[in-house]
Amino acid sequence: MSLRNYILPGLLIVIAAVVVAAGAVGLVTSGLRGGEGYLDPRIASYWEALDDGYVRCELCPRRCIVPPGGRGYCEVRENREGVYYTLTYGNPCAVHVDPIEKKPFYHFLPTTTTLSIAVAGCNLDCKFCQNWQISQVRPDETYNHVLPPGDVVELAVASACRSIAYTYSEPTIFFEYMLDCAKAARERGILNVYHSNGFINEEPLRELCRYLDAANIDLKGYSDDYYREMSNGSLAPVLRTLRILAEEGVHLELTTLVIPGENDQPEMIREMCRWIHTNLGDSVPLHFSRFHPQYRLLALPPTPVETLEEARRIALSEGLKYVYIGNVPGHEANSTYCPNCGSRVIYRIGYRVDPAGLSTGRCEACSTAVDGVWE
Template sequence: MPLTNDTSRARAAGDRRPFEASFTRRTFLGGSAAILAAAAASRLVPPPLRAADPPVEARYYEKLSGARVRCLLCPRGCVVPDGGRGLCGVRENRGGVLRTLVYGRPCAIHLDPIEKKPFFHVLPGTSALSLATVGCNLDCKFCQNWQIARSRPEDAETRYTPPAAIVDRAVAASSPSIAYTYGEPVVFIEYVRDIAAHARSKGIRSVVISNGYIMKEPLLDLCRTVDAIKIDLKAFDDAYYRDVCGGSLAPVLETIATIRASGVWLELVYLVVPTLNDDPAKIREMARWIVSNVGPDVPLHFSRFFPQYRLANLPPTPVSTLDRAHDACRDAGIRFVYVGNVPGHEANHTICPQCGKRIIARSGYRIEAIEMRNGACRFCGETIPGIWREA
């Protein structure tokens, strides 16, 4: 996942807490011995227990001739021969049955402020029990979490953790939400859905941080189970998706529109990468698309890029570039535009679009003040969209 996600934002703020799993084999793309050593040293869990064998059958696939299968989970539509895996590396064909290798196998679990996701209109000031499994269905050159995204299930020593155990952990931590994050929840959707369904029965919300590269049927299933989804819109440019992320733009736009229509709370993050997706004309075009297709109330977070992974040659995003993007989107009518990864920036706060007063004041991930009552501005009574009450 890119700099826009919570781990990267945490790192930008100096938070380098270790992953909870250790990675045991060097099969990462662009793997680094130093990172592997650090990960191994960070082992916090007992030796792995055996999960169900064979692993849980995947949803969203069809059988083809010759024991092949076609995965219908994401737009890649991988055709997988017997014994093979899809491009995400975590869905395997065993004898003509597609199985998920990461169900119940979180490789990272942390308690984070929900502001780190970032969700700014969901339960501000609360914590979210946050988890990931390995695997991703995109291949972004700026990925901040490539250790997770590019690992295979056998690279990580994980402890089998059934959905109820995750929910128990959230209850024990008094966390009103569970976040599926760090890696890409699309590729562990079966696990997400089962945890989220159980969590809902216990009054705990679920929030998803995703690249949005998913087919409509599984997305609608996801929307029926979770409360909020944050999508990383990586650019408003198909060539960028193809060249920098190994995907395409249209499915992500369809995902965004589908989530909004479903009623699930939606926020967007756009990582501004210097020279690659910072064209002001494209950003204005994106703003118009957002207003026309999902409305002006969907919060948009511009996030500052820092050089890393396969884009280590680029400089950090100039703050002036972020300011221009912010202003262009406000001018286009988007009511809640934020700037992230820039400590102390004025656009870290939530401003009432009616009276212009500061209604949620933030300092990093800390909430300093909330000037709202019953989901409305305390000063002028304007309704502020979002999820403001625990389930």
Template sequence: MKEAMFYEKLEESKVRCGLCRFRCLITSGQRGHCRVRENRDGTLYSLVYRRAVAEQVDPIQKKPLFHLLPGTTSYSVSTVGCNFRCLHCQNYGIAQPYPPDVEGSGHDLSPEEIVKRAVDAGCRSIAYTYTEPTIFYEYAYDTAVLAKEAGLKNVFVTNGYIEEEPLKRIAPYLDAANIDLKGFTERFYRETVQASLDEVLECIRHYKKLGIWIELTTLVIPGRNDDDEQLQGIARFIADELGPSTPWHVTRFSPRYKMSDLPPTPTESLRAAVSTGVYAGLHYVYQGNVPGEGGGNTYCPGCGALLIRRYGYLVEKNLLSTGCCPSCDSRIEGVWDGASES
């Protein structure tokens, strides 16, 4: 165990957690909504510090992050737990553990060892992913500080529910984030993930304000968030508040967990979502989980030249090592070898 960061001690041994936007009030002996932070006699502890439940080398495209060092690999780690209750969770076995399964989960892995393994594997970044990195914040923070010292980038793959102060604290070490914008109505968020859309939008704005490179992902679920109103709302939000250079990944849903009765997303629906983003003026709209469609390619918004050709998670062609279009010399927004352009 490790004492948690960002909480307030209250009367009667209660605590108020300030890490994520649920702001849980936790009595002694109880845990927060994430199930991995417990109040013990008025002190809040993380139960998952140094308890890695998954680790592997992934292509950075898998996160998905298409504008951060394309073609490189990212050392990916997670613990158990999540503060959302997504009905379609793809990693529900580790993200939605029963409380008794949390303590003793995973294996001991220190921040120092994570950084060493990442360097030894030739990775250019460390990704805090698979579950929600906010809930293992202390572990991610300590690792990110060491990773930055070692010359590695740090990446969150997140649901966008962290509070502003913890985000500010880790921002100097956090280079990029892929944030799920799962739908665009309060009803969808309430019924499908048990959270608030407004809180997610505010969190995304904070990422942008802090200068962290962000890419957004929407898993397009038939009958749930694939209507024109929601997709157009997301596209307008990105264009108006984040800027048209913010990549948007519209990704195919596959039946799983508590949504196993739904069909996969038709390819036509993804094409329509891409068109929605392009019509809204977005420069980079990517179609995910449909290899061979060409929807993962990066084109110059200035001259239309093909800059990166992808097949699934594989980069087959990359002309953006310097972040500049070789045909028209336009700067392409992202995090490249030398600098960040946003």
């Protein structure tokens, strides 16, 4: 196991490169040019000019109205004399090879690796953010690589990645860069996966769906109050995003970070699972992830494992077929089981993955098809 250092202003993050069955993965920086600040601003998509040099951004439900010289809430889009720019095109602050299971995707090409990229900034402000070191800063404050879309794809090919993941912070805010990477990836047979908060407007989402192969959306809770208080967002746009992704045929998985005393009420979890079942079907994998104290919720305890197990019981009782417990190493609910006979079809412990119980997408024991993208 090797360690590499990754430097943000005033902060040293040590990232451990992980070795999994699929091969060595880790931080990718060698050979990439880079520098401080935003390096290649481009005219943005999805905005309109208003009076007096103001613009309105139409990329996400926040619909920021931005004065000349100002930036939107996400801090990566700027009004320059009445023209709206994206500041982070081609300038990711994070480039990393990950197991696909880390996103997490459990029903999408298991044991493959994905080239993950992210830029600084976010359109929400979650008190529990796990990547706040990049999501809650401006792109001026991070070390940004120079990596145009074609180079991203070549890096994915050279790293033997089957996919490119738009992830870590919120990929919607670097929409133009993500879209061009996704188009270039398609041409080379590389797949595109998106881990997002789902806070995006319908028109850009439908455009993105033309190039997306899989999406993992954070369904942070099932109440508008929760979204408002914990993330400065709202629930309805996220539910709309989920319906659109399902309708567009994008492989979909969901992640809910369960925070003790905040979104762990059994009634809320049951209602959420009913909504999923009714609107997305019974085969969407749902990941209940364990909270660990960080960012602005340092005073809360980690989620008790029993709380996650109770959430999983509720989801299964509501008819969802694939329900996982994440961030609890070695837990049996980290593996995949046949929805018919209950045999374990994919064994997971950490990022070690063994799909021996699955044969061409079917349970080895009873031949029942297991939902997912396996080849």
